[in-house]
Amino acid sequence: MNTLPPALIRSLQHAKGFDEETFRAVHEQGGQITSVRRNPGKTFNVQHSIFNSSLEAVPWSSNGYYLPGRPSFTSDPLFHAGAYYVQEASSMFLEEALKQAVDLTQPLRVLDLCAAPGGKSTLLQSVLARDSLLVSNEVIKTRVTILAENISKWGTVNVVVTNNDPKDFQRLENYFDLVVVDAPCSGSGLFRKDPAAIAEWSENNVALCAQRQQRILADIMPALKEGGILIYSTCSYSPEEDEEIADWLLEEFKVESVKLNVKEAWGIIETVSAKYNSPGYRFYPGRVQGEGFFIAAFRKAGNSPGVQRQKVKTKKDTEGVTKKELDVIRPFLAEADGFFFFRQHEQVIAMPRGMEDDLKLLQASLYIKKAGIRTGAVIRDELVPEHEFAVSTIISHTVKRFEVDTETALKYLRREEIKIDTGDKGWALICFGHLPLGWIKLLGNRINNYYPANWRILNR
Numbered sequence: 001m002n003t004l005p006p007a008l009i010r011s012l013q014h015a016k017g018f019d020e021e022t023f024r025a026v027h028e029q030g031g032q033i034t035s036v037r038r039n040p041g042k043t044f045n046v047q048h049s050i051f052n053s054s055l056e057a058v059p060w061s062s063n064g065y066y067l068p069g070r071p072s073f074t075s076d077p078l079f080h081a082g083a084y085y086v087q088e089a090s091s092m093f094l095e096e097a098l099k100q101a102v103d104l105t106q107p108l109r110v111l112d113l114c115a116a117p118g119g120k121s122t123l124l125q126s127v128l129a130r131d132s133l134l135v136s137n138e139v140i141k142t143r144v145t146i147l148a149e150n151i152s153k154w155g156t157v158n159v160v161v162t163n164n165d166p167k168d169f170q171r172l173e174n175y176f177d178l179v180v181v182d183a184p185c186s187g188s189g190l191f192r193k194d195p196a197a198i199a200e201w202s203e204n205n206v207a208l209c210a211q212r213q214q215r216i217l218a219d220i221m222p223a224l225k226e227g228g229i230l231i232y233s234t235c236s237y238s239p240e241e242d243e244e245i246a247d248w249l250l251e252e253f254k255v256e257s258v259k260l261n262v263k264e265a266w267g268i269i270e271t272v273s274a275k276y277n278s279p280g281y282r283f284y285p286g287r288v289q290g291e292g293f294f295i296a297a298f299r300k301a302g303n304s305p306g307v308q309r310q311k312v313k314t315k316k317d318t319e320g321v322t323k324k325e326l327d328v329i330r331p332f333l334a335e336a337d338g339f340f341f342f343r344q345h346e347q348v349i350a351m352p353r354g355m356e357d358d359l360k361l362l363q364a365s366l367y368i369k370k371a372g373i374r375t376g377a378v379i380r381d382e383l384v385p386e387h388e389f390a391v392s393t394i395i396s397h398t399v400k401r402f403e404v405d406t407e408t409a410l411k412y413l414r415r416e417e418i419k420i421d422t423g424d425k426g427w428a429l430i431c432f433g434h435l436p437l438g439w440i441k442l443l444g445n446r447i448n449n450y451y452p453a454n455w456r457i458l459n460r
């Protein structure tokens with residue numbers, strides 16, 4: 001274990017809840033906690049899964065569980081089917097913050113600004129009302145791919161993945177009801193999990209991170225509706241990135257802090273900022289079963305209704321889809337009526353009905369990596385289906401499917417040849433624990449494996 005930076009320890013001496021001895025001890029012991037969050041949008045057979053035995057629940061999460069050890073997630077077909085997300089337990093507190101600060105029964109426009117690899121976005125997808133719209137954004141291009149992949153696996157349709165700089169959202173003034181900023185930070189909260197990160201920590205970097213956090217927040221505030229909620233979080237212990245950012249926000253913007261209730265048994269420490277007594281919530285390993293984390297909620301002043309749905313000129317890549325194409329696609333859909341369809345090149349994409357204008361507005365303002373669910377392309381009256389349709393929550397249960405054992409599932413996920421005893425022809429789903437893993441095409445005497453080449457498992 002690398003030595004904890006003395007400057008970090010010094011800066012925490014006055015932080016509420018900080019106990020140097022316990023802090024040093026948990027880092028020296030280096031114990032590892034593994035937690036996962038189940039996908040409530042997917043029902044599966046738990047018999048051959050990590051959920052087979054009774055697991056300890058993460059106290060502030062309705063779908064989070066601690067695992068007794070760290071299994072090989074790569075060798076678990078259900079991981080690839082989007083049955084759960086491996087997420088650090090403290091950060092699952094976002095659910096509790098949302099429950100207390102936001103009316104989750106309402107359809108909301110939500111932005112997860114710093115979203116890759118998708119932990120907060122998949123959590124948001126599980127707690128937002130069905131007709132809410134989530135914009136899941138990541139500025140770094142190379143990280144958007146994994147974000148889009150994790151969103152696809154989670155399977156929900158009411159999400160748009162974007163690749164934009166925070167300042168680009170100024171084109172969407174007064175638009176979002178909820179903005180989550182899980183800010184890039186100096187990362188001290190993850191020292192126990194990743195001791196190598198200790199060597200990279202410096203006071204200078206904390207200062208740079210704080211400046212960047214201010215810039216990100218200043219850029220995004222105009223896009224938050226009056227009366228809307230901002231959730232700010234970091235995995236840093238440094239007050240400069242936590243309480244001092246809260247003070248800066250209160251000084252610079254018309255916002256008020258939102259106090260959250262935490263149960264004493266949870267071990268979470270409520271702190272207040274030095275200048276404006278703004279409440280924030282600190283997670284210290286040793287006090288909570290999780291890593292270092294900070295979260296705070298704010299409400300933007302005012303109550304103007306925000307952006308109303310408005311007509312934006314249709315862009316070229318959203319041309320109509322023919323009735324004939326829809327007749328081919330509909331039998332694959334769990335609910336045929338809940339969607340509108342648009343085209344991107346030959347692909348037909350489904351999004352929830354009622355989000356047409358929002359999509360057009362987002363298309364006019366942002367770079368969209370992915371929107372809704374790509375169902376596939378209709379070629380010669382046949383759907384050539386997309387992988388993300390197979391693992392989505394909108395795929396019909398009537399699509400032909402074959403349940404396979406672990407060995408066959410892993411072969412399939414490695415994109416190897418698999419054998420299934422059937423003389424049928426056409427598209428079908430390979431399932432494990434009743435959850436689709438992806439498509440195969442039955443050709444009578446053999447089977448083509450359509451698992452995406454770039455998602456396949458590489459190790460054996």
Ligand code: SAM
Binds near residue numbers: 120139
């Ligand atoms: N919310 C994610 C999750 O739960 O899986 C983790 C987000 S991570 C703490 C911070 C993210 O902010 C990273 O994906 C990083 O690429 C992104 N980021 C880095 N610089 C940024 C900037 N200047 N503006 C916005 N986001 C930035």
